[in-house]
Amino acid sequence: MKKNIAVRILDFYVGGFRHMTWGRTLWLIILIKLFVMFAILKYFFFPDFLADKGEDGEIRDYVATELVERGMDRMGEQ
Numbered sequence: 001m002k003k004n005i006a007v008r009i010l011d012f013y014v015g016g017f018r019h020m021t022w023g024r025t026l027w028l029i030i031l032i033k034l035f036v037m038f039a040i041l042k043y044f045f046f047p048d049f050l051a052d053k054g055e056d057g058e059i060r061d062y063v064a065t066e067l068v069e070r071g072m073d074r075m076g077e078q
Contacts, residue, residue: 053059
């Protein structure tokens with residue numbers, strides 16, 4: 001009996017991962033790099049500018065003011 005295409009694809013990948021030698025080490029390195037990029041470097045390069053602005057109303061006003069001022073600056077450059 002012929003297997004479903006989804007089952008055959010799943011068997012292909014499961015068998016491939018099961019017989020890996022260097023692949024597991026490379027996947028571990030990739031996962032560590034992703035963790036470092038997204039979990040650790042986020043705090044160094046993307047600070048939370050809105051944390052010190054207070055409540056929602058103050059944050060809303062700050063963002064609106066910044067958008068208008070930056071838009072006006074760009075229009076002045078043209």
